[in-house]
Amino acid sequence: MPHRRPSQYSSSEVSHQHPEISGVRTTNTVVVGNGPAALCLSYLLHGNIPFYDPVTHGPHPDPVLHKKLSKTLGKPLFYALDTPQQSERLTDHFPASNLSYSTQALPLNALLDTLQRPNADTELGEVKGRLRWEKWPQKSVEHMVLGSAPDAGGQWTEDPVSTNWDIGTLSYSEMFSLPGYTFPEHYRRLHKKLPPELVRPTRRDVSSYYAAYPRAVGIASAVYSNVYVKRISRNQGGFTVQVQRRKTGEIFVVLCRHLVLASGIFSYTIPPPPIFLPLLQRPKMQRSHTDGSSGGHNTVLVIGSGFTAADVILSTPPNKRIIHIYKWNPDRPSPLKGCHPQAYPEYAEIYRRMKLGTLGTSTQNPRSPHTEHPGSAPVMRDWETTYQGFPNAQVIAVSGDGKIKLLTIDEEVIEREITELKYCVGRRGSLGYLSTDLRKEVGALDVAWVSADTLRRRVETGVEVVPGVFVIGSLTGDSLVRYVAGACTYAAGKILKESEDRKALAAQHAGAAATATGKSPGSETPGSCVIS
Structure with missing residues (x-):
């Protein structure tokens, strides 16, 4: 359904609509999210x-x-x-x-x-x-990039499960670059040398790169980090965006003509089920990894079968014991299965341990406890004595003193004592910041949660999923950074074209009005704010 888009907002009208809001701003485009896709689009919109x-x-x-x-x-x-x-x-x-x-x-x-x-x-x-x-400065489009992450880079700057920042990424360094300032350029600034070929950079270096990117390419003034987008709804001229600063709680409103969804599908970790509440309420259970000084009695329970669970295992001090509960289904194997031992030795080793767990043993074919790969955190662990895997086990009882009962696939009930819980069964995105009507428009039927499949069919027929709303980044279903530029380039082109068409129409009307009234073209009505 087409939406009417008048060319002006009256400032007095805005004050009447939002009497509790002290700050109201106008811009052409709002980008929700401050990850790599949002940064790439901002680079394009800067001309x-x-x-x-x-x-x-x-x-x-x-x-x-x-x-x-x-x-x-x-x-x-x-x-x-x-x-x-x-x-x-x-x-x-x-x-x-x-x-x-x-x-x-x-x-x-x-x-x-x-x-x-x-x-x-x-x-x-x-x-x-x-x-x-x-x-082309004349082709720049006014916009704001709004992200909850503390720095530019989105999830790359966050660590919700306390993993080692020196673990190697899954992608090679060449795949992280955005236009205008590449990852190898940044790596050379940091390390005074270019990265080796086919190296997996550390999460620390990738996070540093995206945090530095806005200033390096001149888009920093448009990037607002550490802010929450609370609610977005349609208005007659486009969209009303309510934003809150994380540190001060200050709320302001942005009125825009175009909306770009770049908030991703990995914003929130899936929380543990209620059975774990007795553990979560203990102060120790809320801490990250300790130094492991309590020896054999310091045991972490890791639940999950993917890369996040593997990263937690790799980040756990070697003198901590690990109890690992994970799903095992040969028809839907863990993503770790695809990790070649030469390219991803640390993940391949964890997958091997998981597979051995299905055979009822973790001691077959023992290997060296030290597995290392350039760009990855070394794994210094005696797996036979510090790791125990339980495929498809269920936690059936939890007590506040750290004791848990497991039901194994052999229907045996065993008891273990743990000091720490790491629940790593996945992350999800959310479009809960969209109004109910707008969320239905874009095709997100769930109240909040979104995955790679949620908007995939919509974006397959066009990145502009409904009039004025574009989808980029992992919300398109493509989660690798190397694939962000396509949707960004399409969205930037459409936004630029619509902006130029509107400017041309405004100039034509101004010229006609000047001819009719004898006034100079370009004069504006006092108290109004034009969104081009």
Whole structure:
């Protein structure tokens, strides 16, 4: 359904609508979230324009894609992505191509990935991108990036389960770069050398990179971190966004014409069920890992079968005992199964221990307790004496003194004593900040929680899921940073085009009014605020 969008908001009207709000601001676009996707979009909205570049490093290695993009040479890439149909025409040959294109990512996201990093999965050496960036200040669009994370970078700056910041990431360093200031550039600033090829950087370095990115590329003035977006609803001219500062509790309102959802699908950890309340209410259970000085009586219970649980295990001091409860289903294996022992030795070792647990033993084929990989935290653990895995076990009783009862897959009830709980069964996103009507519009039927599948079908037909609302980042269903640029480029192009069309229309009306009244074009009514 089309929504009427008048060209002005009256400041007196705003004060009447929000008498309790001291601050009301206006901008063209609000981006909810301050992770990599939000930062990439902000870079584009600051007037940084991408062009297909077949000259600097030669044509794109995909001759079909090169031929298609050659029709728009000299024009911003936005023109080639003006509609979902145009985007589809650029990528409809991907499934039959000899090049390795992701079959899981949105074709739009795979397109921008291959333009930035052609053959990234098969070639080593310098990244020879086929994009040229030009700064056009006149194309910038006023916007605000609003994120609850304390620094730019979103979840990369947060650590809800207290893991080691020096654990290697799953992706290689080349895959974290955003336009304008790459991860290798930042790494060189930090370490006075370029990162090795095929290195998995630490979470510490990746977090530092995204925190530094806004200032490095000149977008810091648009990025507001440490703020909560409390509620967003439609109004006659676009959207009303209520925001609260985390530190002071101050509330202000932003009126905007375009809304971009970039809050991700990993914002909240799934909390433990009520059976664990006796443990959570103990002061010790609320702490992160200690130094393990209490010896064998210092035992952590880890629940989960994915990477977060594995990171907690890797971060646990080696003299702490670990009781690990995890799901085991050969038809739906743990994501750790895909970790090759050479590329991801630490995760492969944990998966091996989990598999041994299904055989009723953790001592078959003992290996060296020291597993290390460049860019990863070393695992110095005597697994046979400090790790015990229980596949598909259930916690059936919990007491406040740390004693728990487990029902194993063999229907045996065993008792253990623990000092710490790490519940790592997943993270979810939330669109609870959208009004009920707006949430229904975008297709989020659940009251709050969203996953990679929630909006996937909507974004497959267009990143602008409803008039004025765009979806980028992991909310599109593509959670890797390498795939953020596609949806961002499409959204930026549409926002820029609508903004320019509106400015042209306003100038035309101003000229007509000036001719009729004899006033100078561009004069404004006192007390009004125009959103372009």
